[in-house]
Amino acid sequence: MEIFNLSFWTFVGVIAGIYTIFALGLYVQDALTGLPNFGHVAFMALAAYAMAILIVRWQVSLLLAASAGLLVAVAFGILLGVPSLRLRADYLAIVTVAGGEMVRYFVLNLQDLTGGALGSIGMLGPGNLAQYNTAWDNFLTPITAALAPISGSLASRDFAMFLIVWGTALVVMLALWLMVRSPWGRLLRSIREDEAAAEALGKNVFGYKLQVLMLGGILGGLAGLLLAWEIGVFSPDDYQPTITFYAYLILILGGTTRLWAVPAGAVLFGVLYSGTRFLNFFPLSLIDSGERAYLRLMIVGLLLIVLMAVRPQGLFGNRKELLLK
Amino acid sequence: MKHDPMLEVRGLRKGFGGVLAVDDASFDVGRGSITGLIGPNGAGKTTVFNLVSGFLRADRGTISFDGRRIDRRPAHVVARAGLVRTFQIPRVLTRMTVLENVMLAGRHQPGEVLGASLFAPRLVARREREVRDQAIEILKLIRLIRLADDYAGTLSGGQRKLLEFGRALMTEPRMVLLDEPMAGVAPPLALQLLEHVLDLRTRRGTTFCIIEHDMEAVMAICDRIVVMDEGRVIAEGLPAEIQGNERVIEAYLGRHGEGAAGDTAVRAEP
Numbered sequence: 212m213e214i215f216n217l218s219f220w221t222f223v224g225v226i227a228g229i230y231t232i233f234a235l236g237l238y239v240q241d242a243l244t245g246l247p248n249f250g251h252v253a254f255m256a257l258a259a260y261a262m263a264i265l266i267v268r269w270q271v272s273l274l275l276a277a278s279a280g281l282l283v284a285v286a287f288g289i290l291l292g293v294p295s296l297r298l299r300a301d302y303l304a305i306v307t308v309a310g311g312e313m314v315r316y317f318v319l320n321l322q323d324l325t326g327g328a329l330g331s332i333g334m335l336g337p338g339n340l341a342q343y344n345t346a347w348d349n350f351l352t353p354i355t356a357a358l359a360p361i362s363g364s365l366a367s368r369d370f371a372m373f374l375i376v377w378g379t380a381l382v383v384m385l386a387l388w389l390m391v392r393s394p395w396g397r398l399l400r401s402i403r404e405d406e407a408a409a410e411a412l413g414k415n416v417f418g419y420k421l422q423v424l425m426l427g428g429i430l431g432g433l434a435g436l437l438l439a440w441e442i443g444v445f446s447p448d449d450y451q452p453t454i455t456f457y458a459y460l461i462l463i464l465g466g467t468t469r470l471w472a473v474p475a476g477a478v479l480f481g482v483l484y485s486g487t488r489f490l491n492f493f494p495l496s497l498i499d500s501g502e503r504a505y506l507r508l509m510i511v512g513l514l515l516i517v518l519m520a521v522r523p524q525g526l527f528g529n530r531k532e533l534l535l536k
Numbered sequence: 537m538k539h540d541p542m543l544e545v546r547g548l549r550k551g552f553g554g555v556l557a558v559d560d561a562s563f564d565v566g567r568g569s570i571t572g573l574i575g576p577n578g579a580g581k582t583t584v585f586n587l588v589s590g591f592l593r594a595d596r597g598t599i600s601f602d603g604r605r606i607d608r609r610p611a612h613v614v615a616r617a618g619l620v621r622t623f624q625i626p627r628v629l630t631r632m633t634v635l636e637n638v639m640l641a642g643r644h645q646p647g648e649v650l651g652a653s654l655f656a657p658r659l660v661a662r663r664e665r666e667v668r669d670q671a672i673e674i675l676k677l678i679r680l681i682r683l684a685d686d687y688a689g690t691l692s693g694g695q696r697k698l699l700e701f702g703r704a705l706m707t708e709p710r711m712v713l714l715d716e717p718m719a720g721v722a723p724p725l726a727l728q729l730l731e732h733v734l735d736l737r738t739r740r741g742t743t744f745c746i747i748e749h750d751m752e753a754v755m756a757i758c759d760r761i762v763v764m765d766e767g768r769v770i771a772e773g774l775p776a777e778i779q780g781n782e783r784v785i786e787a788y789l790g791r792h793g794e795g796a797a798g799d800t801a802v803r804a805e806p
Contacts, residue, residue, distance in 0.1 A: 386654060389653050389654055389657075390650075390651065390653055390654065392653070393647045393652065393653030393660055394639075394642075394645045394647035394648045394653075394660065394664060394667075395647060395648050395649065395650060395651075395652065395653060397632070397636055397639065397640055398640065398648050400629070400631075400632055400636075401629050401632065401640050403631075404629035404630055404631055404632060405627045405628075405629055405630075407591070407623070407627055408623075408627035408628070408629060408703075409640070410591075410610075410611045410612050410615070411589065411591075411611060411612075411615055411620065411621055411622075411623070411627070412612075412615060412620070412640060412641045412703065412704075412707055413612050413613075413615035413616040413620075413641075413643075413707060414612055414640075414648075415610075415612045416612065417610075422650050426650075468631075
């Protein structure tokens with residue numbers, strides 16, 4: 212593939228935008244409030260599954276199914292939070308890993324409902340290909356058509372997605388930016404710094420943590436919906452814990468305490484992750500392409516280690532904050 | 537004063553595993569008083585604070601604040617009722633500025649509601665200006681104003697104690713529990729802190745309950761003193777009464793009579 216293949220980079224851009232929204236959910240939970248969530252991917256999975264199941268099995272309208280998807284993700288946030296939010300951060304981290312994996316195993320095993328290992332195409336049972344994406348594609352078609360005169364050769368389904376995804380990401384970022392700067396954001400940071408202090412000053416720490424998990428659920432769920440619509444098919448394998456770690460990577464790359472670093476981290480991650488597929492020149496060309504795929508992951512890892520060694524605060528982080536105890 | 541208690545503790549009991557940290561403790565803190573809570577290490581003083589402030593739940597006993605039961609209430613509800621505490625090891629929010637630390641404690645901030653800054657930005661901003669002015673006043677009072685924009689994590693131990701005290705004031709409390717406010721604070725700062733305590737009591741009628749090992753300070757500013765030992769309240773009274781109390785001297789020096797020269801025990805250290 213050519214390195215300047217525009218449609219390829221549009222696709223990378225869409226994914227980076229979706230990951231931006233996904234990582235913003237984690238930003239609110241972990242970077243802002245200090246709640247580690249290693250099962251953040253479960254929000255993604257639940258929203259996508261709820262949306263697709265409602266559409267495929269009960270022909271629910273797209274908007275309603277999408278809202279229900281977000282609602283399920285939020286409900287999971289509450290379910291996860293109520294018993295576990297009183298735990299210390301490290302124990303909470305363990306619970307969230309388990310919570311995320313439970314979701315994946317449930318959807319893997321509730322075959323009749325979820326299609327099991329086959330994923331979304333198996334939702335209607337064997338021999339009956341399920342397709343949840345028709346309504347979304349119908350929604351995209353006129354947009355793509357409307358874009359054609361303006362954007363010329365760029366006009367494609369992915370380009371429409373690109374605009375929708377980044378438009379959504381921008382709105383989310385703007386709203387979060389305003390909220391983070393407000394007393395609400397200050398309160399969340401105080402919970403991150405020392406929740407006993409916040410509690411002693413009359414702040415309902417548990418209530419705010421629950422709010423944050425719900426907000427994480429909405430953003431994670433939104434990313435899940437967009438990803439499902441972009442790709443058109445999904446299976447339990449798409450919701451491996453790795454996805455959560457990618458979001459953590461994005462936060463770390465950008466610098467965990469800066470909101471605007473999240474999209475930058477997501478783009479950098481997208482470029483590192485996809486861009487390495489162009490490492491097909493000599494001597495790397497000696498290795499066959501299948502093995503080069505693994506090499507890619509190793510190079511991403513190596514680059515991350517180098518970045519952390521040189522700039523531990525991330526691209527836009529504040530080194531001073533790193534040193535305070 | 538005894539008949540108008542701000543805080544009433546009755547039959548309070550708390551065990552950790554097999555150890556009874558607080559064992560049937562009862563005492564009052566008079567409205568507008570400065571009450572000292574003293575006793576040797578491990579007497580259960582901090583546990584009493586944790587129970588009263590809602591950070592721990594008592595196994596038995598009742599706690600009433602201004603006539604209302606507050607045992608069984610979560611800590612933030614107790615704080616909102618006007619009973620605020622500080623910690624023995626100050627809990628400052630290190631990666632937030634000194635000013636933010638104090639502003640956080642502001643009351644009635646509608647901006648703390650999720651999304652309020654999006655839907656009612658004016659309301660939030662107006663209250664935020666008031667809170668900021670109030671916080672700046674407090675920082676001037678505790679003389680940390682020139683560090684207002686520094687991260688609280690850069691403060692010294694003594695400054696952190698002051699900051700925590702200032703934060704408690706910011707909540708406009710009716711009663712403050714101070715856990716060793718002067719330990720580790722440089723003498724001039726400590727003196728300042730005592731002045732603020734006395735001043736607040738006079739101006740606003742704020743009630744204080746203070747755990748402190750500096751006997752000179754305790755005897756100087758407290759109206760009443762409650763003495764604890766091994767989880768029990770062993771004496772309660774005016775500073776002068778406490779100083780001569782046999783049981784108190786015994787608690788501080790051991791109960792086998794070895795420390796016979798006990799009468800200097802709870803006197804002021806030079």
